[in-house]
Amino acid sequence: MQQQKGKVELLAPAGNMEKLKTAFHFGADACFVGGSAFNLRGMSSNFKNSELREAIDYVHSLGKKIYVTLNIFAHNSEIEYMPRFVKLLEEYGADAVIVADLGVFQLVRENAPNLPIHVSTQANNTNWMSVKTWRDMGAKRVILAREMSLKEIKEIKEKVPDVEIEVFIHGAMCMAVSGRCLLSNYFTSRDANRGICAQDCRWNYKVIAEGHEEKGAHDIVEEQGETFIFNAKDLCTIDFIDKVIETGVDSLKIEGRMKSIYYNSTVVKQYRKAIDSYYSGNYEYDPEWYKELQTISHRLYSKGFYLGKTTEEDQNYNTGNSYSQTxxxxxxxxxxxxxxxxxxxxxxxxxxxxxxxxxxxxxxxxxxxxxxxxxxxxxxxxxxxxxxxxxxxxxxxxxxxxxxxxxxxxxxxxxxxxxxxxxxx
The missing domain is CATH 2.40.30.10 (Translation factors)
Incomplete structure (x- = not known):
């Protein structure tokens, strides 16, 4: 199924070749993948260099697109090895790389000038001026922070129409702004911003506030057992996907490179149905789309920040942290x-x-x-x-x-x- 001209792109995750092929089989227009280094899925199987070449050739044989994540916040040791990798990606014909770090952005421009650059959600773009700045620097696409409303997204697209805008529509959310979390590094020395997150935000915590004895204050302890104050619900936009499309964005992104082929196929298929229904001119929300999204392993769903101001109940678990599927x-x-x-x-x-x-x-x-x-x-x-x-x-x-x-x-x-x-x- 070819993406129609002017039709929003459905972008799916792919943690390996099987997931890549499954995503396209069920209707994706493009996939994002990670190499063996420099991406925020260090514990995924990912793609070796030879596999990346095979994946790129396969995707292009379908007339589709493939983007490679290069979105870690790099330290000096990683910067040393990046030039060779980005040159390979340019040689292989990757459709773009996804970067978050300003230094990595410049490194790509210097070493692979013909390789398009997408700016990652990790770059925390929440306003049109920052999007315009990335565009002026040469970015082809900006992936907005997930803490954005429909109104804000539409305004950004209107103010900066000559750069592509991508937003997340489904999958895991993070307790930190655009995923810039330090919990994992603090508790386990595993840096979430370099691809090895321990998911500390999913743990249960007790909240204790130290008081000042001289003022007669007391410690405050959560009395009702476990609490998951950092743990965000999963994002699901299927029941208002028409409103997301109408903001004018260019790409709709599904999270989940480490999820299964069943997750990938089900999520892609339901959003494919919804998108095609929208462009048919006779759009009508089908409750079966949401029902099918309940069949996969997921935490409770939320609408994220799309509809404006939210409450703790909208976004976070009050008790429990269980996954469900039917x-x-x-x-x-x-x-x-x-x-x-x-x-x-x-x-x-x-x-x-x-x-x-x-x-x-x-x-x-x-x-x-x-x-x-x-x-x-x-x-x-x-x-x-x-x-x-x-x-x-x-x-x-x-x-x-x-x-x-x-x-x-x-x-x-x-x-x-x-x-x-x-x-x-």
């Missing part, structure tokens, strides 16, 4: 062998009598069952298969490579997604 991925389709036979990669345990659902880029989920599974390793038909098994099934449904198969979780049960996430970008 479905679990059990397999992905590797290939069609012959009519009615498909080769599957099993991701989670599944039984032959389970009611399964096929997830394709187009259309609603389709329920089906299989008689048994043919285990390709043991070469026998079995009633149950386990993770990392390659199996063959027979079905009358038409399936394609990268289609997904899921199962509804029992009521009250919620298993976490296959991957974790960090909370900065």
């Amino acid at each position: 479905y679990q991925l059990v397999a992905n389709v590797k290939e069609k062998l012959e009519d009615g036979k498909y080769l599957l990669q099993i991701r989670n345990r599944v039984f032959a009598d389970d009611t399964l659902e096929l997830i394709r880029p187009e259309g609603d989920p389709v329920k089906f069952k299989v008689k048994n599974f043919f285990n390709t390793k043991t070469e026998e038909y079995v009633e149950v298969v386990h993770p990392n098994t390659i199996a063959v099934i027979e079905s009358e449904l038409e399936m394609g490579p990268m289609d997904l198969i899921r199962i509804k979780l029992p009521e009250g049960k919620s298993e976490s997604d296959m991957d974790t996430e960090t909370n900065t970008l």
